[in-house]
Amino acid sequence: MERHPCPFCAEDVRVGALRCPHCRSRLDPIAGERWHRSHEGRRLAGVAAGIAATTGLPVAIVRAAFVVLTFVHLAGPVLYAALWVTMPDDPGEEPFADRAIDAVRDLFGPSHRSSRPFAGDPDAS
DSSP states (O other), rough: OEEEEEEOOOOOOEETTTOOTTOBBBBBSSSSSOOOSSOOOOOOHHHHHHHHHHHHHHHHHHHHHHHHHHHHHHHHHHHHHHHHHSOOTTTTOOOHHHHHHHHHHHHTTTTTOOOSOOOOTTTTO
């Protein structure tokens, strides 16, 4: 098994470890290839499984956090929905929110002009 030193405590850790077993520092950046919703253990939309895979936390803890946040002004479902539209479904794929924004831009396009000119528009007379 290949090992390398932890950048924080200089102890040897195995290659591919998410956290150092000695100082518990995160060895991998949070965003990256694992920031998507199509993970094993996906239940509803895959948000909790994606967060768990990205952060290295157990998926049960992430799901419990969403349940607890539900009792705090319904922050759990709101946060879950926001992450659902901003996390890509598969690695390398655009999130739903980006695809929706692109569709709206394509629908109205650069040739679209509002019936009322914007006050700051230099073409407005």
